[in-house]
Amino acid sequence: MDGSHHFATRRDVLRYASAAGALIVAAPLSACSRRPGESVAIADGPPAAVGAFIVIRPDETVLIAFPNPEMGQGVDTSLPMLIAEELDADFDKVETTQMPLELKYGDDGEITWKYAIQGSGGSTSITEHWDGLRRAGATARQLLVGAAAADWTVDASEITVAKGVIRHETSGRTTTFGAIASAAAQLEPPTQEPALKPRDEFTLIGTSQKMKNARAIVTGKAVYGIDAEMAGMVHAVMARCPYFDGTARSVDERAARAIPGVREIVKIDRPPLDGPYSVQAEGYAVVADSVWAAMKGRDALVIDWDHGPYAAETSAGFKDHCRDLLSGEGQIVRDDGDFDAAFAAAATTHEAHYWEPYVSHAPLEPQNCIVHVRDGSVDVIAPTQSPSGANRNIARVLDRDRLSIKVQPTRLGGGFGRRLSTDYAVEAALISDAVRKPVKLLWTRDDDLRHDFYRPSGMHHLRAGFDADGKMIAWTHRLASASKYYRRPNMPETNYYRAELYTDDFPAQLVENLRVEYFSAKSGAPRGSWRAPAHTANAFVVQSFLDEIAAARDEDPLDLRLRLLGEPQELSYEQHGGPVFNPGRLAGVLRLAAEKAGYGAPMPAGRGRGIAAHFTFGGYVAQVVDVEVSAEGHLRVPRVVAAVDVGTVVNPNGIAAQLESGVNDGLSTALRLAINIEGGRVTDGNFDTYQLMRIADAPREIETHIIDNGDASAGMGEMGLPPLAPALANAIFQATGTRIRNLPIGDQLSA
Amino acid sequence: MVQLTVNGESREFSGDEEMPLLWYLREDAGLKGVKFGCGIAQCGACTVHIDGQAIRSCVTPVAAVDGASITTIEGLSDGETLHPVQQAWIEEDVAQCGYCQAGQIMAVAAMLEETPNPSDDDIDRNLTNICRCGTYYRLRKAVHRAASLKRGG
Numbered sequence: 090m091d092g093s094h095h096f097a098t099r100r101d102v103l104r105y106a107s108a109a110g111a112l113i114v115a116a117p118l119s120a121c122s123r124r125p126g127e128s129v130a131i132a133d134g135p136p137a138a139v140g141a142f143i144v145i146r147p148d149e150t151v152l153i154a155f156p157n158p159e160m161g162q163g164v165d166t167s168l169p170m171l172i173a174e175e176l177d178a179d180f181d182k183v184e185t186t187q188m189p190l191e192l193k194y195g196d197d198g199e200i201t202w203k204y205a206i207q208g209s210g211g212s213t214s215i216t217e218h219w220d221g222l223r224r225a226g227a228t229a230r231q232l233l234v235g236a237a238a239a240d241w242t243v244d245a246s247e248i249t250v251a252k253g254v255i256r257h258e259t260s261g262r263t264t265t266f267g268a269i270a271s272a273a274a275q276l277e278p279p280t281q282e283p284a285l286k287p288r289d290e291f292t293l294i295g296t297s298q299k300m301k302n303a304r305a306i307v308t309g310k311a312v313y314g315i316d317a318e319m320a321g322m323v324h325a326v327m328a329r330c331p332y333f334d335g336t337a338r339s340v341d342e343r344a345a346r347a348i349p350g351v352r353e354i355v356k357i358d359r360p361p362l363d364g365p366y367s368v369q370a371e372g373y374a375v376v377a378d379s380v381w382a383a384m385k386g387r388d389a390l391v392i393d394w395d396h397g398p399y400a401a402e403t404s405a406g407f408k409d410h411c412r413d414l415l416s417g418e419g420q421i422v423r424d425d426g427d428f429d430a431a432f433a434a435a436a437t438t439h440e441a442h443y444w445e446p447y448v449s450h451a452p453l454e455p456q457n458c459i460v461h462v463r464d465g466s467v468d469v470i471a472p473t474q475s476p477s478g479a480n481r482n483i484a485r486v487l488d489r490d491r492l493s494i495k496v497q498p499t500r501l502g503g504g505f506g507r508r509l510s511t512d513y514a515v516e517a518a519l520i521s522d523a524v525r526k527p528v529k530l531l532w533t534r535d536d537d538l539r540h541d542f543y544r545p546s547g548m549h550h551l552r553a554g555f556d557a558d559g560k561m562i563a564w565t566h567r568l569a570s571a572s573k574y575y576r577r578p579n580m581p582e583t584n585y586y587r588a589e590l591y592t593d594d595f596p597a598q599l600v601e602n603l604r605v606e607y608f609s610a611k612s613g614a615p616r617g618s619w620r621a622p623a624h625t626a627n628a629f630v631v632q633s634f635l636d637e638i639a640a641a642r643d644e645d646p647l648d649l650r651l652r653l654l655g656e657p658q659e660l661s662y663e664q665h666g667g668p669v670f671n672p673g674r675l676a677g678v679l680r681l682a683a684e685k686a687g688y689g690a691p692m693p694a695g696r697g698r699g700i701a702a703h704f705t706f707g708g709y710v711a712q713v714v715d716v717e718v719s720a721e722g723h724l725r726v727p728r729v730v731a732a733v734d735v736g737t738v739v740n741p742n743g744i745a746a747q748l749e750s751g752v753n754d755g756l757s758t759a760l761r762l763a764i765n766i767e768g769g770r771v772t773d774g775n776f777d778t779y780q781l782m783r784i785a786d787a788p789r790e791i792e793t794h795i796i797d798n799g800d801a802s803a804g805m806g807e808m809g810l811p812p813l814a815p816a817l818a819n820a821i822f823q824a825t826g827t828r829i830r831n832l833p834i835g836d837q838l839s840a
Numbered sequence: 841m842v843q844l845t846v847n848g849e850s851r852e853f854s855g856d857e858e859m860p861l862l863w864y865l866r867e868d869a870g871l872k873g874v875k876f877g878c879g880i881a882q883c884g885a886c887t888v889h890i891d892g893q894a895i896r897s898c899v900t901p902v903a904a905v906d907g908a909s910i911t912t913i914e915g916l917s918d919g920e921t922l923h924p925v926q927q928a929w930i931e932e933d934v935a936q937c938g939y940c941q942a943g944q945i946m947a948v949a950a951m952l953e954e955t956p957n958p959s960d961d962d963i964d965r966n967l968t969n970i971c972r973c974g975t976y977y978r979l980r981k982a983v984h985r986a987a988s989l990k991r992g993g
């Protein structure tokens with residue numbers, strides 16, 4: 090990149106940040122020579138921290154930093170749109186870059202965000218930054234306008250701004266952001282919060298914008314964690330115990346040390362049994378001059394592993410364990426009315442069991458992290474969804490002050506929840522602490538698949554009862570699963586259900602007698618958050634069960650859903666995505682998707698069209714999935730039509746992209762994905778057996794239809810996924826008469 | 841000693857010739873657009889052109905490319921003028937996390953040399969690179985767009 094765009098001068102820039110909703114100072118930037126997509130290129134330690142900022146350059150380009158890590162969900166575009174809207178910048182001249190982690194000690198002495206929340210998870214980026222980032226933009230605009238007003242000795246209220254051009258209508262004078270920025274930088278920031286635009290004055294929010302860093306990506310210049318470097322760094326690859334919570338009995342390092350380039354071998358201990366994870370597994374890190382030497386060194390280690398406390402665990406055994414649990418009585422976590430009496434009195438009853446396997450996140454970029462531990466400071470470059478988690482957990486294992494640990498998040502080659510866990514960053518920190526050099530730790534695909542925090546697996550048991558008039562009067566959802574809420578401080582087993590069953594989910598509050606029951610199953614497989622966590626399993630079972638009920642009652646599946654959802658109303662929803670669930674909005678997306686897809690039209694033999702809808706973390710999505718099943722049982726999904734209501738839409742193009750991603754992720758997972766366990770270890774080590782979907786199986790048509798009624802904005806990173814699997818299963822039932830109750834589908838149709 | 845040409849530049853390598861070309865390109869030549877995803881020729885993130893053929897560099901030992909000419913994503917464009925596939929990728933806004941896309945683009949660029957006007961079935965048969973983010977819908981549209989950009993000049 091040519092140097093003229095770099096911030097050679099210090100006075101031509103403005104720096105703003107929104108801290109806890111309030112405004113920060115205008116101040117010159119510290120040295121920063123980054124361009125989008127190059128945010129952590131080769132540097133001697135992480136680049137200088139620059140904070141939440143807007144930089145206006147003399148050439149009229151505007152650089153905006155986004156606080157949350159970008160992992161493909163589009164925050165490198167959508168979050169800067171919030172700032173640019175209120176700034177009235179020309180978005181075509183906006184470049185965007187990743188903000189480093191910025192923390193501070195709050196008034197209470199606890200660590201807190203310095204400028205803004207900086208984690209990516211739970212589809213919260215837009216919601217949590219909706220006000221703060223718009224205020225940051227409005228404040229910068231106010232300073233620019235103030236500088237122009239002072240220059241022209243006119244009243245600021247007479248000045249208008251559009252696309253980076255500042256105009257005084259009566260005198261006809263104009264200036265630009267680039268020309269006035271250095272004068273604006275001298276002004277004191279306003280003491281009063283600037284007014285924000287009413288929604289009908291938005292000119293950018295609600296328009297389709299393409300991804301900002303596309304050019305860097307298509308030219309191979311985008312920098313992911315795996316591409317970052319620190320001067321003088323060494324490489325590390327680890328041999329971890331493949332058995333859940335196993336330990337090393339002995340190690341023979343001689344052959345590994347004999348490999349040219351291998352420097353040191355560092356033991357990493359297993360975390361305490363049943364205690365919180367710092368790292369996941371016991372292992373040995375081979376530290377070498379090159380990645381290749383480290384890999385060869387790892388292969389040359391001879392380690393005798395103890396098979397650990399879960400040595401007998403198998404996938405089949407775990408399924409039996411869940412089935413056994415369901416035959417008993419569990420923890421009742423919601424109990425409305427009298428389920429038993431209503432079910433006993435019902436005119437017709439329905440019952441089914443469903444199975445969800447463990448699945449892996451498998452982001453395409455394997456885990457990696459660079460850490461340099463020095464006496465007084467620690468520098469971290471990490472592809473992480475949770476830079477503050479990396480900071481906190483490294484501080485804990487090294488016993489350091491959190492502010493002495495600088496974290497620069499990179500662009501992530503996928504996250505899906507895996508990179509909320511920071512075990513790989515802690516490993517890199519422990520290795521660097523041992524060798525006192527910058528260490529770049531690389532996981533191979535094997536490491537990633539065998540040492541994931543998997544989406545919890547479990548067996549669901551559903552029952553429903555209808556009275557003689559066809560009214561649903563009883564519903565129960567019973568789940569035996571290995572919860573992801575385990576090995577956590579202050580988390581009693583009676584709270585494990587909270588991660589796996591959201592008790593306010595549909596049809597709660599819409600059926601008088603409803604019971605939700607949880608059984609905590611034992612498994613050694615590490616568990617964590619996987620895109621749309623429990624919604625993926627629960628949407629599948631609830632929406633499949635409704636279809637089964639509709640078929641048994643000879644009622645149309647869409648009609649059944651619509652009559653159960655009823656009229657729009659605000660039901661209380663206490664879990665993430667609340668405080669309100671409006672069944673009318675779910676009915677709204679169902680109707681729209683059905684209409685756009687031609688739902689209900691007769692289908693030729695071997696074809697089916699299924700529908701499903703789900704409320705995920707504040708967003709409402711319905712999908713209609715078409716399938717074709719050949720005589721041999723080969724499945725194809727030619728088309729998916731979706732309707733989305735996630736409130737006020739920032740970037741419709743981004744909504745469509747995330748919907749398409751959710752559809753393909755949902756389909757890929759439903760078709761073939763399961764993590765298999767034998768002898769207390771994961772047997773799947775690469776994409777040869779863990780078969781992610783390729784383009785040949787991907788729908789050729791995906792339509793996204795958006796309802797925007799101006800409701801509060803919800804995110805879109807996860808909502809597109811949950812309806813896919815049940816809509817697919819429902820379509821398969823229509824096409825073949827076969828009901829999919831166990832995932833993945835695998836070869837169930839050809840059997 | 842292995843002699844090779846990378847993005848038009850002659851280079852020599854005298855280290856462990858069993859090392860996969862992937863690591864040579866990333867670590868020795870500093871071409872980090874070539875990505876590591878699986879190491880067993882399954883995902884295609886490491887796709888480069890060897891004498892014009894799309895090859896998965898993670899299973900290609902350096903020894904095998906003696907005398908060969910290699911092009912990586914960094915060498916695909918003509919200076920600032922993007923290759924039609926790169927241009928189509930921007931126009932269709934394909935990338936999400938973007939990690940697979942360099943490999944996808946290299947695979948498509950090679951395919952279009954053999955099959956300038958691919959049908960959807962051609963795409964299904966020829967493109968086996970994995971995109972974990974599921975950008976396949978736009979990716980397919982971008983392949984068709986790239987084919988027409990390429991034909992148009």
Ligand code: FES
Pocket residue numbers: 875876877878879880881882883884885886887896897898899
């Ligand atoms: S890294 Fe080479 S094919 Fe996956």
Ligand code: FES
Pocket residue numbers: 161453502503935936937938939940941970971972973974975
């Ligand atoms: S865009 Fe993320 S893997 Fe393809």
